[in-house]
Amino acid sequence: MGLSDLQRGGVEEVDKARRDLSDFHRRIWSYAEPAWREYRSAKAYVELLRAEGFEVEEGSGDMPTAFHARWGDAGPAIGMYAEYDASPGYSQDTVPYRQPRPGFHPWAPGFTDAHSALGVGALAGALATKRAIERTGGTGQIHFFGEPAEKVCGSKAVHAAKGYYDVLDAAISYHPLVENTALWDIQNCLYWSVVVIFQCFEAQSAEPVQPWVSGETLAGTGLGAHNVVRSPGAIDALGLMLTATKYAKENMFPRTGLWSLNEAILGSANATADNLPPRITQIQFSWRSPALGIQEQILEVLKRNARHVAGLTNCQVSLRWVTRTRPGLKNHVMSEATYANLAELGPAEFGAEAYEFGRELETALGLEPSGNPFQPHIGRVVPPREQDAVTRATLPPWQDCTGADDYTEFSWHAPTVRFFTAKPLLNACGDDMNHWANNALNGLSAAIDPTWSYAGGVIAATALRLIEDADLLRRAKEEFKRNREAAPTGYLEPLLPKDFAPPVELPWPEYVQTARGYEWQLPTTAYFGETL
Structure with missing residues (x-):
């Protein structure tokens, strides 16, 4: 089954927006703000979405760096979201050698698993869906959430507890990762x-x-306070x-x-x-x-x-x-629909600049440059059942979920799919996705733009099919109800109370403005004293 005219219109809108969104991605990447402290990143998203015509609630769920953007007043309501938090201790500039971003402490944050690209890919899908609907005069609703602090699974449990996801008819969860695929039975823990x-x-x-x-055990001894x-x-x-x-x-x-x-x-x-x-x-x-x-x-x-x-x-x-x-709930109808779009549109293609950068990284690691420095996953779209079988082989028979991500909260409120598009990963780094060399690739437009733009097209095509195909949405909802009631735990309400106060007051790491300038909370000049 190929794409409909409406879906193709959405994919075309992603292509049209790619140059502007590439600049936006680089902006979010350069901020590299950690969990609960993504002030500049959230503001950038809010300003762009408002300029695009979305109604935006800033600080949604009492979280200063969260938001809830809405567009449309009729038709199916599709949920999507951006993440934009970086990991402290993993700063890496976009250069083919190990170097933190200039002007910051070596242990400042960086994007290990490319949340910068996650957010921009979802943004591309949301904007393309909206523009395709506008162009055809159709109906549909987009709920686009700004979800901070994913590295501690922070915001989605809060949004869920406070009822933000109750209005959704379906939700799409995206992450850049290793393969081009969607989850099947095995979801996150x-x-x-x-x-x-x-x-x-x-x-x-x-x-x-x-x-x-x-x-007064020492009264009158004259020993002094320090004793x-x-x-x-x-x-x-x-x-x-x-x-x-x-x-x-x-x-x-x-x-x-x-x-x-x-x-x-x-x-x-x-x-x-x-x-x-x-x-x-x-x-x-x-x-x-x-x-x-x-x-x-x-x-x-x-x-x-x-x-x-x-x-x-x-x-x-x-x-x-x-x-x-809560653990994630599967939805095969959503997975199949999303995989169809992954197969139709992909895999992403990466140009000569990305491969040359990869070979330069190999040289910096002391290796001979290879013809193909990247792992082969980027060149294949993996069927969900096949990927599920690979994951199942690593688990004991009684375990039916693995890993952790708070996207799972969406899956208790609406039919939800979790899918991935592959980013370039060096063969030389093995399975270490957090290696500095792979982090350098996350900031290189030639290496990361194909990853998130591919995802943007898949999101738009999936959302638009859900909007125009009433039977598909009906089947997804029916499966959602069955799976929710059949879960091993039974139906689970949100595990945080509705009046939960998000932990934004805790001393999370952050950037600070001092007389020395804008810097990571560790001084910009790193002097570690004498090596012992």
Whole structure:
């Protein structure tokens, strides 16, 4: 089945917009803003969408860097979204050798899995869908979401809890990755994240934590304040929480299956070393697994560890939720329709400049330049069932989801497809998608524009078919209802409450304006002292 005239019109609109959107992509790539702090990126999207005629709610869901853009007032409502957060520690300039972006600390953020291209590909699809409908005088509604903080699966669980996805008839989820394909049965797992906060109040009797020392044990000794016994404090609490959880790890999970528990220490302004107990520390734990029961077991162990550690260190402990996502629901009708467009329009073609850049990267890695520096996936469109079988071979029989991404939230509110277009990845890097050489390719227009523009055409063709083919949309909705009720968990409401306050107040890494200029929160000049 080929494309309809309306679908072909949408694909043509992507081609027309490609030059302007290439410049826009480079702009978002250059901002490289991390989770919950994508201020300039979100503003750029909002301004462009408003200029295009969308109604835009800035700060949707009480998230300063989120938005909800709407166009159209009749016909099927199709959901799409942009992501635009980068990963701290992975800055890389668009050069064929290892070099962070000029003027920033070496550990500033960069785009590891090309969220810059993810967002622009979805934007291309949304604009093309809208323009094709306008050109033909048809009807249809586009809901385009700005989704910050995907690296911590942050925003979509919030938007879902607050009802933003309830209006959708269908949703399209896109990500640049390894293959050109769509998911089939195996979707993404649950992903939960909390920040454990320790505070030391020392001897303030009005606080809930008791004084560490009972009585005036050193009264009249003349030893001075620096010799007085003090509480262990918040840094000791953080260290004990980190190690206690690592010691308990093998007792927190089943012995089989793909799951993970990761931690990160957030900044807490304890930069001196006086004989005073550090007052506050914050450590984030994020975990993914295929089952609700496993997630809850991990949470209970974390809580238990935190309470014991607080007692050992004379601290008060609290827990701040970051996110709590549901597993993804499959929709074969949506997958088949999207795959048909992937096959019709692709795979993307990459020009000589991209291949030459790849060979220069090989040289920088100490290798002989090859005829084809890239992995072969970019040249093939993989049927969803075939890709599903490859993934299934890596999983135990009882596990029916893997990985983590908060797109899964859409799938509980409307028929949803998850699809990918391949970006160039160096053979020399193996499976390391986060290697600096692959990150350099994410900023090169010749290497990344074909990836996102291919996706834009697929999104437009899929959205427009859903809008003009009432039978397709009906079948997708019928399957959605069946799969939602047949899920192993049964129907799951959003796991965050409707009044959830997004964790934007936490000390997430960000860029700052100082007397030295606009810089990453680590000073631009990197001096690491003496190597030991």
